[in-house]
Amino acid sequence: MFEHTKVAEQAILVHLYLSQDSASEDLNELVMLVASAGVQNKAVITASRNSIDAKFFLGSGKAAELAQAVAELQADLIIFNHALSPAQTRNLERLCQCRVIDRTSLILDIFAQRARSYEGKLQVELAQLKHLASRLVRGWDNIERQKGGIGLRGPGETRLETDRRLLRERITVLKLRLSKVSQQREQGRKARQQAEVPVVSLVGYTNAGKSTLFNRLTQADVYAADQLFATLDPTLRQIQLAEFGDLVLADTVGFIRHLPHDLVAAFKSTLQESRDADLQLHVIDCADERLDDNIRQVQLVLEEIDAAEVPQLKVFNKIDQNQQPARIEYNEQLQPVAVWLSARTGEGMELLRQAIRQRLSVDFIRLTLILPPELSVWRSRLHQLCAVQQEQFTEQGEAVLKLALHRTEWARLLKQSDGLLQNYLQAAV
Ligand SMILES: Nc1nc2c(ncn2[C@@H]2O[C@H](COP(=O)(O)OP(=O)(O)OP(=O)(O)O)[C@@H](O)[C@H]2O)c(=O)[nH]1
Numbered sequence: 418m419f420e421h422t423k424v425a426e427q428a429i430l431v432h433l434y435l436s437q438d439s440a441s442e443d444l445n446e447l448v449m450l451v452a453s454a455g456v457q458n459k460a461v462i463t464a465s466r467n468s469i470d471a472k473f474f475l476g477s478g479k480a481a482e483l484a485q486a487v488a489e490l491q492a493d494l495i496i497f498n499h500a501l502s503p504a505q506t507r508n509l510e511r512l513c514q515c516r517v518i519d520r521t522s523l524i525l526d527i528f529a530q531r532a533r534s535y536e537g538k539l540q541v542e543l544a545q546l547k548h549l550a551s552r553l554v555r556g557w558d559n560i561e562r563q564k565g566g567i568g569l570r571g572p573g574e575t576r577l578e579t580d581r582r583l584l585r586e587r588i589t590v591l592k593l594r595l596s597k598v599s600q601q602r603e604q605g606r607k608a609r610q611q612a613e614v615p616v617v618s619l620v621g622y623t624n625a626g627k628s629t630l631f632n633r634l635t636q637a638d639v640y641a642a643d644q645l646f647a648t649l650d651p652t653l654r655q656i657q658l659a660e661f662g663d664l665v666l667a668d669t670v671g672f673i674r675h676l677p678h679d680l681v682a683a684f685k686s687t688l689q690e691s692r693d694a695d696l697q698l699h700v701i702d703c704a705d706e707r708l709d710d711n712i713r714q715v716q717l718v719l720e721e722i723d724a725a726e727v728p729q730l731k732v733f734n735k736i737d738q739n740q741q742p743a744r745i746e747y748n749e750q751l752q753p754v755a756v757w758l759s760a761r762t763g764e765g766m767e768l769l770r771q772a773i774r775q776r777l778s779v780d781f782i783r784l785t786l787i788l789p790p791e792l793s794v795w796r797s798r799l800h801q802l803c804a805v806q807q808e809q810f811t812e813q814g815e816a817v818l819k820l821a822l823h824r825t826e827w828a829r830l831l832k833q834s835d836g837l838l839q840n841y842l843q844a845a846v
């Protein structure tokens with residue numbers, strides 16, 4: 418659907434050190450993003466400022482310097498490592514006679530290049546259109562736009578941006594299609610739950626090594642690369658874990674700090690696998706100097722998609738890079754909470770399998786509930802959750818339900834019923 422431009426675009430990167438900006442963007446990360454988008458980095462211009470200039474974001478002196486650099490280096494594109502207002506974008510484009518995009522457009526473009534599945538493409542297009550809708554006032558003319566290129570792939574080619582009404586209609590269509598696809602996804606998910614196969618999902622910062630680990634565990638051949646957002650579409654595989662049995666492993670899109678909000682929303686259904694997983698493997702690049710912040714950023718996104726409650730096992734990956742020993746860390750209840758390993762060399766993989774086994778066996782519980790007819794609401798609720806393995810009725814009309822469900826799910830039900838369900842548990846034999 419998206420043509421890659423033949424000749425790499427030549428870009429000038431702009432990064433500002435803002436003194437009172439606590440969440441300053443990382444310049445290295447921008448450089449990685451640019452490379453991942455297939456754009457050539459011609460020069461990096463940085464500046465320190467106390468405040469943002471209303472007209473150009475940069476001061477006017479720096480802006481002139483930027484315009485000069487564009488002319489000298491014959492750049493086709495300026496990429497700001499910040500969010501620009503539509504007016505700032507327009508002013509910079511006029512001054513530099515060159516297209517200007519921000520970090521969000523760049524990320525969206527990488528997503529557009531990577532999306533393979535129908536659902537992924539719909540999600541990216543939706544996010545792009547929403548981003549576009551917020552900046553319809555921009556002044557760069559459509560001739561440039563038709564040529565395509567970074568920040569312009571996808572909806573840019575259809576010139577939808579010229580008409581707000583069309584844009585809205587398209588957004589409605591996309592949302593409708595997406596909801597259909599997510600219904601299908603939901604059915605697949607239900608079927609998996611019914612089959613009682615626990616789902617283990619891989620989450621983590623982009624480039625942490627999720628796909629490499631996925632491949633190790635499944636002996637599959639999922640695209641892993643030293644690129645940001647190498648994976649976009651979720652991939653599911655069923656694997657066998659010795660002494661445990663089947664489980665489904667899900668590889669997912671990586672997270673990044675300041676992930677555009679619309680994008681998070683657009684990917685909510687894809688990330689559903691993470692939310693409904695029985696266990697999350699939070700993969701962390703332990704050789705990354707920003708490891709603590711990366712962990713925090715992932716946690717923030719997990720909260721945003723309501724997946725922060727899922728039991729989590731931290732996987733500190735890439736120990737080959739800083740010569741750490743492979744090991745497991747346990748909490749006070751002797752549950753494994755973290756594993757140090759290298760997905761590349763395979764060191765520590767057996768420890769991970771052991772930890773997953775332990776966590777899943779502890780977190781997955783089986784109960785028998787004997788419910789009187791007047792509590793049939795809870796019976797249907799349990800059916801809805803696909804937690805019922807077997808059902809029989811006594812002569813008194815009580816339903817004897819054999820349940821298999823996740824510990825947190827059970828805890829949630831108990832809370833919702835104000836502890837009522839506890840009274841109907843069959844005493845353990
Ligand atoms: N040294 C080392 N490199 C690793 C290890 N695991 C993964 N890598 C490298 O890290 C890079 C990113 O790996 P991926 O598996 O694509 O990472 P990801 O988390 O799936 O990334 P995205 O899909 O982009 O979010 C690749 O170059 C891998 O070869 C490891 O244990 N040690």
Ligand SMILES: [Mg+2]
Pocket residue numbers: 627628629640641647648669
């Ligand atoms: Mg990946």
